[in-house]
Amino acid sequence: MGQTTNDRLLAMTETAKEMVGTCIQCGTCTASCPNTEFMDITPRHMWRLLLTDHMDAIFSSKSFIMCSSCYYCTLRCPRGLELTAAMSLLKQAASKLELKQFRRSSLFYKSFLDSVKKHGRVKEMEFMTQYFMAMKNPVLPFAYAVLGLKLLSKGKVHPEFPFGSKGKLTALFNKVAELEG
């Protein structure tokens, strides 16, 4: 990772670092996290890396992407730290910097939100189609085919294609973007 990217990351993650400043590494977050087995770096280690400015290590792992925002850690942290919010700051940093290793998850999130923006809810077929197109990988849809058919057969996703609908929540999203600068 180049020095400049690291500097930009540092600036972007400064807030996240401040949020976990008083962490005493007790490990409550990790022991509480339901996704920790899918993470290559545990939350406890990640906060430690963040505090000791090991941004390269954090962003070469995908731990924070695995956070499903269940808020267990925030609820339980004895220091009252907003760990879920810190996780999502890291996700935002990864997305804004368009880091290559997070392309897949960033595009996944983006496609999801685009669909929400348009319809006020997610339309699965549209969302996945958009995701496959953004990924520019012709083989990718086949990887999801089995899961997709299973979900279709159980009626969990609906085969409608409401492409081109007007953005129902665009104004809301724009306002938030404006507020957040």
Next chain:
Amino acid sequence: MNKAIGRTVVAGAGLSGIRSALDLAETGYKVLLIDTSDHIGGLLCQLDHQFPTSTCGYCRMLPMFDRDRSSQHCLRKGLVHENIDILLSTELISVEGEPGDLTVTLKQTPSLIDPDLCTGCGECETVCPVFVNDAFNEGLTKRKAIYLPSPQSFANAYTIDYAACTRCGECEKICPTGAVKFIEQDRETFKILVVDDEKIVRDSMKEWLKEEGFSVSTADSGQTALDLMGSQSFNMMLTDIKMPGMDGVALLTKAKQINEDLCVIMMTAYAEVDSAVGAMKQGALDYLTKPFDPDVLISMVVKIYHEFEIAEARVEKVDALILSGGTQFFRPELGKNSYGYGVLPGVITGLEFERLISGTGPGLDPGSGRLLHPQTGKPVRKMAWIQCVGSRDVHSGASFCSSVCCMISIKEAILAKEKFGRDLETTIFYMDMRTIGKTFDGYRLTAQEEKGVRFVRARIHSLSQDSQHADKGLHARYVDLGGIVHEEDFDLVVLATGQRPNQQMADLAAKNSIGTNAWGFIETQPFSMTRTSRAGILSGGSLSGLKDISESVTCSSAAALGACKVMHAAGKRRRPESDGEIPVDLARETPRILTVLCRCGSDFSKKLDVEVLEAGLARIPEIESLEIMDNLCTEEGWTTLIEMIEKKMPNRLVLGSCLSCSHKQKIKQLETSTGLASNLIETMDMVSVLKRYPGSHIREATQGIERELKILISKSRFKNPVPMERVASNQAALVIGGGIAGITSALSIADCGYHVDLIEKGESIGGNLLWMDKTVDGLDIQAYLDECVKRLESHEQITIHKQTRVASTAQRPGEFATVLQHEDKGHQTLLHGVTILATGGNQAPLEPAVGDSQYNVFTQKEFEMAIQDQTIHPEQLNSVVMIQCSGTRDERRNYCSRICCIRALKNALFLKEKNSDTQVYILYRDMMSYGFFEDYYTRAKTLGVIFFQYDLENKPVTEFTDGHCLVKTHDLLLDMPVEIEADCVIHATGILPDLPEALADQYGAALDGFHFFKEADSKFRPVDSMNYRVFSCGLSLKPCTIEEAVSSAEAAAIRAVRVLAHERLVSGKTVATTRTATCSLCEMCVDTCPYGARFVDSLEEKIVIDPAACQGCGVCAAVCPSGSAVLEGLGSQQMLDAIDMALS
């Protein structure tokens, strides 16, 4: 000398209250010791084991000289002292006035049982139909509504839990001595108004309360209630909060305007608890959450009825007030309760665990010796302790550390291992192990390495249990340092609950404008651990926050000193010493022993064959007669006994009765009314002897009693009243060391009116404080020191000797003669009665291997001095590394110096304040930010100070190359090497005491393994040496902050004043002497005496004894080769005779 005797109220009769009370009583002041509970001794009554000895040691606080003025038994049993009046079930309501003239209002709930009549026979307990949770066993067992307050209590009198009592009267009927007397309570006159808009609630409450005998009126709205109050007066109002029209809170305000004394209870739905709590701030007494159990309502009403109607207020005029309410434990069930305390079986608090394994607790299985699960009854194989429950946790409202739980849990884990075998698995889950005392770290190592206690640095957030598989135990999930998540099951989990302010004391403080801190603990003045915001009111023990036994004891002694100063300043008198009357010499009179047995205990007639007993004793020639009598505990019985003694004129008495008739006060009474010296009266507790023979084996029981009586008779026939010896005692003090501890102790003693010589080896007074600027709290140390030195120099009772050392010292009974050596002026001899060793300590020097001044490598002290000299400019530093435990807490100096972590935090905060861009790194092993200091740890982290934990295997290394300084360490959590380039490296090297062994030795004091002063008992006598005239304080005693040094200095001062206050000291009744004629002056007794009571008088060529120092232990008699050292009243002939009699 017509002045009044000084008197102090001590509120709280636990460990700290008893310490303050005894210190004042021994000095000669009167003390009124009160407690809200029904027994004295406080929390320690429930704890059988203290670390590091795993035993108790409460009795070590008892007076050492003139000890016959007080009882000489376990303080959990009770306390009797001529200068202490004790009031139990008594609450302190208010305090007004100025120091030296305080008016305190107390409220005492009268007991329904006359303690003088109750013999503790327990008949009432058998018939009482009410079972409630036994609070003494933390609810692990049940007890009756009539019960013994504590299993150890000497008073042995029953008491009634009036909130649980149904007033059925069974106990009153069965009591053989008529001790139970239900006061004819006129509950009819207690008028209650129930206000609720729902008719059904009003009517049912009316019915329930009427059944209890109260008169009840009802109102359906606030306005109706107010109208009713206009026409008649009420004592209590129970009101709903949510009502149409005027709500309950508005009604409360208006009702209080009509009748200020009205007791109000709010009733509320669960969702409105906040408004009920708000109402309590406006004067409501309590609240009930709807729907409520009638029993809860009734016990609340009855409790208030007792507190406000039955309780008797009394007003006392005193000089000073010491608050010793202690702290309370955090109650996990009231918070988020993620550990399922009270829900999951097997989750208990530390205190419950101590009760469980106590000798009087319910957890032991005598058969297998295993620990049994309190709910399932199965043997426990795997236990866990979870630290920081209700401390260091913002969710439970406590950002502070509770200071003592780490050591408590280590002790409990060791106890579990010791009591239940090594195959019991014990694990402690902790965040930082705070072993903040001089022997604590070693204790932890013992636990870990010798006892096999497992320590895991992880926090468990919650516990769960599979309801289908309850036998699997409690399920916990935690992550280890390597990041691996573990799941483990435990049979028993102990929660190390943190501490909370004492609620009753906090309420008192709020009502009497006594300042409290952010967390509700009593706040003390800068540099003091005892002075509250109101003059004349002192805080003792852990009331002001979070202390272990030794600190509580020290702080309570310091509070006693504060009270002593107030009384002295107010010109109050002390009680004169008891005059050692010379008793009649009975050596040449034939012993005539009267033996009296009281038969009132019901076991007596069933178990004893009096004729056999009489026949057995008749063969002893000294027996005057054996008398059997009734009801000694009554007025009549007592008179009969006195008449019997007057008629028979025995010169010795052996008395067999219940405990309540034979305790110290009663025997004193007997001495006064009959003239029979109290040490010629031997007593036997019949009840406990008879209890040894359960069933109806009359022969064995009779033989048992006969044997006990014979031993007492044998003891008695050799007894000769020994005159209480008195020794003239010098009333001046010598303080060695001019640091803050020496200054404070000198000022404290001088303020109590005694002359002090203070010697300092250096040129200036002030010690370590001279190089310090500010405390971590931002207090100005130099200003404080200036003020102290000014007072010291101008005090007329103090002589300062600078550049002076002790050349030599000699001791004789009651006095030291110390030769001082001044650097220029030569020698001077001082006579003094007590010595305080306040020689201080220094920061340990940097090890040569790590230091290189050219690269800005400092100790903490050097760094702070460099900042003051401006050889270092903090603004210019880019990167500072602090290395904690440098050269300490390892194999060479294995103790924690307690203050270095705080100092590091202070310096880190200072650096960040001067330049927020300075990178500060603290390399630590365990962050010892105990108590409220935890806040500074959090603050440092917020400001971006980076902390690296390291372990003993990977100590940080500093390398110097080309003008650069590189610190290499290992990040324990990430398991990766770290290199930090540093402009400045600060080593926390710990504290080295500066107490030369030769000096301590000359004064009969000893040093511990780390060369600090060795306390007579590290917990219960934390500033005393074995020599009762030598004390220590400050850094020579143990590592401490300035506040703690001041506290220990004040404690040493009152311990000294206790001795100085007496022109003559009175010995105990059992003291050693030497038969000079046969003594060969081998001096073995002098070397052996643990109390330093024996001296060689080289002029007279004999051994002399300080009778006040002698504790009558008899070691001298055991070592003396010629039998010349003897214990008066306990001769070998007497001992052998007692053995003969027991076997005859």
